[in-house]
Structures are given as C-alpha cells and as structure tokens.
Amino acid sequence: MLEQRADRLWTHAESLRFAGVELGRIMTVIELSSGGLFVQSPAELTPALEAALDERGDVRFVAPASKLHGHLYMEQYATAYPDAELLAAPGLAARRPDLTFDHLLGDTPDPRWAPDIDQVAIVGHRWLTELAYFHRPSRTLVLGDVGFHIGSSSPLKTRLVARALRVYERVGPPVEFRLTIANAESFRRSIRDVLAWDFDRVIPGHGEIVETGGKRAVLEGFDWLR
Ligand SMILES: [Fe+2]
Structure with missing residues (x-):
C-alpha cells in the first residue's frame, strides 16, 4: 500500500482520471523525527x-x-484521525467549507515540522498558489501540479496528452499553467527558492518519481523560464 522511498518516506500512487485520461496521482507520507506522520x-x-x-x-x-x-x-x-490537523493552501478554505482547517500554509514551515520539512509557496500564477515541500533527511522535493512528470509507463493516450501539455518526460506544469502566469518574476523567484534546496529525488503530483538526478530534471523542466 505504501511504498518506501527512503528512511521515513513513503509514497502511494492512486488512479485519477481527468477528462477521460488516466493521470494518476501520488500521495507522500513523511514520518517526522518527533514522531507522527505528515501526509501530503x-x-x-x-x-x-x-x-x-x-x-x-x-x-x-x-x-x-x-x-x-x-x-x-x-x-x-x-x-x-480527529486529532490530525488539516492544513490549507491559499484559497482552499473557501473551496472546502465542509472542512475545518487548523493552519494556512505559506512560505514558513511550522516549527512542528520545520526540523524535517521546508516549504515554499510558489506564487506568480494568476489564480493558483502551490506549496512545494522539501524533506531534508531524504533530499526529496514534493510537488503537485507544478510538477507533472508523465513517463513511458503511462498509457498511450496519457502520453499523447502529456506531449501536447509539454509534460512528457519532463518535470513541470502543463503548458496552460505556464500561459497563465501573471507575474513571471515572482514565479521565477519561487522556482529559484525551490532549486536552492539540496534535493535529489522528486515526487511529482502526477506521473513518475525521479529517484535520482532530480535537481537536473527540474532545471531542464523549467528551462522555459530562463
Ligand atoms: Fe493535480
């Protein structure tokens, strides 16, 4: 059910169909050094x-x-898990009025997970702010939709769509996300902050995990920013 990726780091892939295309989706589980699990x-x-x-x-x-x-x-x-805290990304509380959130995520990790996990709020898109996480002990970057990485193991239709969206065998957001970046300088600065982390593995929101060489994969995946 949970695939071990490193010490205190697991992932779980589940099926996700979007507009008739199997995209898949990856959940990340981190065991904090203080005990307890951080589920992304x-x-x-x-x-x-x-x-x-x-x-x-x-x-x-x-x-x-x-x-x-x-x-x-x-x-x-x-x-x-009634004792677990739900964390909100910007705009999420308004979308999920059925939930009670305990914390709004921004650029600064909470002291309770900061020893293990750093975070960057990727800003600059017109209407979407995404949280990128860095699990320091395993040198792992965890992304969402800013990090698609569809590979050759995906079904043909998925690969074709991924090619059209420019996320086939590259780490990055779909092309329409790129086209709706409102503030390129802010977005560039956010990606620069992500690249400042010393990561090697990349867990994308959708697609295949980059087990090693993740820094280069992200640099190449975001070459259009330069
Ligand atoms: Fe997604």
Whole structure:
C-alpha cells in the first residue's frame, strides 16, 4: 500500500482520471523525527491504506499542494484521525467549507515540522498558489501540479496528452499553467527558492518519481523560464 522511498518516506500512487485520461496521482507520507506522520496530497482512505498508515504512526498533519491538488479525501482523514490537523493552501478554505482547517500554509514551515520539512509557496500564477515541500533527511522535493512528470509507463493516450501539455518526460506544469502566469518574476523567484534546496529525488503530483538526478530534471523542466 505504501511504498518506501527512503528512511521515513513513503509514497502511494492512486488512479485519477481527468477528462477521460488516466493521470494518476501520488500521495507522500513523511514520518517526522518527533514522531507522527505528515501526509501530503492524501489518497482515498481505504481500509488497506488506513492500516498501512496506522502501522507507521499517528497521522498528525494532512497537507494539500494547492486549492486544486491534494484536498480530495481530506474529510475522510478528519473523521478517521480527529486529532490530525488539516492544513490549507491559499484559497482552499473557501473551496472546502465542509472542512475545518487548523493552519494556512505559506512560505514558513511550522516549527512542528520545520526540523524535517521546508516549504515554499510558489506564487506568480494568476489564480493558483502551490506549496512545494522539501524533506531534508531524504533530499526529496514534493510537488503537485507544478510538477507533472508523465513517463513511458503511462498509457498511450496519457502520453499523447502529456506531449501536447509539454509534460512528457519532463518535470513541470502543463503548458496552460505556464500561459497563465501573471507575474513571471515572482514565479521565477519561487522556482529559484525551490532549486536552492539540496534535493535529489522528486515526487511529482502526477506521473513518475525521479529517484535520482532530480535537481537536473527540474532545471531542464523549467528551462522555459530562463
Ligand atoms: Fe493535480
């Protein structure tokens, strides 16, 4: 259910169809050094996934990537883990009035996860702010829709769409996201902040994980910014 990627780091891939195309989606689970789990982009909480999480620790924080990516199923986590805190990305609280959020994510990590996880709010897009996370001990960057990475293991239709969106075998956002960046300088600065982290692995929101060489993959994936 949970695939171990590194010490205290797991992922779980689930199916996600968007406009008839299988995109898939990746959830990331980090065990904090203080104990407890930080869950990014939660997947549907099936009994099997719940059992796998319980085996690894208490779910403490449930975090999205943005108001669009990573908030599905949060209500299931709120029910199953009443002591867990739901974290909001900018704009998410308005989209999910059914949920009570404990914290609004910005550029500064909360002291409770800061020893393990750093974060950057990627700004500059017209209507979407995405949180990028960096798990320092495993040198892993975790993205959402700013980090698609569709590869050769995807079905043909997905690969064709990914090519058209310019996210086939490259890390980055779909081309329409690029075209709706309102403040290129702010966006560039955000990506520069991400690239300042010493990461090697990249977990994209959709597609294939880059196990090593992730820094170069992100540099190449964002070459259009230069
Ligand atoms: Fe997404």
